Amino acid sequence: MSEPTDSDRTLSPLDFETNEYRYSIQRPLVSHPDYDTLLIASRQSMEGGALKRVILKPVLLGDGHELRTRAVEEVHLSRFLRHPNIARVLGSALNDERAYVVMDMDPGRFLLSIMDAAISVQRKLSHGFAAYVAAEVADALDHAHRAVDDEGRPLHLVHRAVGPMRIRLGYKGRVQLTNFGAAWSELMGRIRTPPQMLRGDPAYTAPEILRGFEKPETGQRDPLTPLSLDGRADIFSLGLVLLELLLARYPLDPPDTLWLDIAQRFPPEVRGERPSSLLPLETLANRLLHFGPEEVQQATGELPEPLRRIVTRALRTEPAERYQTAGQMRDELRDFLQADGQPPYGAKQARAEVKQLFDQAPAPAELPAYSVVEIGALPAPPDMNLEHLED
Structure with a gap:
């Protein structure tokens, strides 16, 4: 990927930069009052390089400092949580109006x-x-x-x-x-x-x-x-x-x-x-x-x-x-x-069961969760090439 030019660095309202990365917010992943808002974004090093898809959890910076402090605490705590079944927290990002917890995105x-x-x-x-x-x-x-x-x-x-x-x-x-x-x-x-x-x-x-x-x-x-x-x-x-x-x-x-x-x-x-x-x-x-x-x-x-x-x-x-x-x-x-007589069940079987389920399910927009929970994730966004994951 070529080095970004000055014109590339013109930020839209959904873009912001930190000292290390440029972020471009693409769509909500979760938008519901019962849950933390989550946003799908792309991240690129300020030195160029490949784009990485991440999840941003915004934290409003109001008069109080509790939410911001909790976000910092979540990032700090994540240093001690390194396990394949725990979603990785990559760090935090800050612009003029809000802070974000930056998380890895496993499609x-x-x-x-x-x-x-x-x-x-x-x-x-x-x-x-x-x-x-x-x-x-x-x-x-x-x-x-x-x-x-x-x-x-x-x-x-x-x-x-x-x-x-x-x-x-x-x-x-x-x-x-x-x-x-x-x-x-x-x-x-x-x-x-x-x-x-x-x-x-x-x-x-x-x-x-x-x-x-x-x-x-x-x-x-x-x-x-x-x-x-x-x-x-x-x-x-x-x-x-x-x-x-x-x-x-x-x-x-x-x-x-x-x-x-x-x-x-x-x-x-x-x-x-x-x-x-x-x-x-x-x-x-x-x-x-x-x-x-x-x-x-x-x-x-x-x-x-x-x-x-x-x-x-x-x-x-x-x-x-x-x-x-x-x-x-x-x-x-x-x-x-793993009991005798029990058919084997693991990641491969779970993937196949969920794929079969969504092949039978109605259009994603008709599912109760779609409009408020996984906007842009059901189905996968058209710009996310996931074909290699269906092998």
Whole structure:
């Protein structure tokens, strides 16, 4: 590629430069009030060279410094997260009005879009697909939960936002956990969560995060951040995702007769970091607080016994009764995938299943996720040559 000329450096409103790179924003990838806005952009070194497609997460630079500080923290934290199943953060970029977290782009789809496509053709994703995706995410979480800083001190990291919109499946079948912007950790200098602010996705929050209003721990300053918070909260969130994949519906959807005391259980003044289009926060919270062993047993009744056992353990109300590490959950899921009589299932099979699904699905623009979640990604943008990935 030739060296950019002066005319090439004339920036449009969607272009900006830093000391190292020139960015050109092409289209939204995610545009929805429930999730962080994500933009597809190209990046080129100021010295020339090949264009690289990246994802930008914009951070408004208003009067307060919290959002900007959190963006810097996310980039800093990413230094300690090097795993093939964790989406890479490449750094940050800053122009006059906003900062951006710059992330690598593995062409693919969010798990939410895949689930929407399956619903659109009235079919369930296979048990193998569900177990494979959950096992790969559990492997990523196991790495994150064990992460240490430069001095070898454990970070005790908790993702806090595991859900279908933080999991991506690449066109080659690789699963990646994304967006550690809501993570809790013991990283030196990290910004504290504001009181009564629920980080992450309310629909997949572990019950121990919500119980602080009922039974706060001694010395607990923030009712939504228990002193005992650890990676087992992410295991619960992943268990809900796995169950949703297996049932082809959100596990806490109606009937609502089990949750009639909403006003008495969870205070309405608590706010989520982002609104949820599914249900009001207090409704979601009370459903989660009531989602005990009996409800899990009823929901998993038709599943194969190995998967039922895995889901049941991941969704135990008390963290001490769950898997104690994400690695334990990963290993049991992989044992299921490799069991005698079970057809082999891995990245190749996941890629083939998703390709077949989207071959049957209606036009992407008709899918619920398309207009608000993956604009420009369903289907792949016409300027993204992905034919070599379909071999």
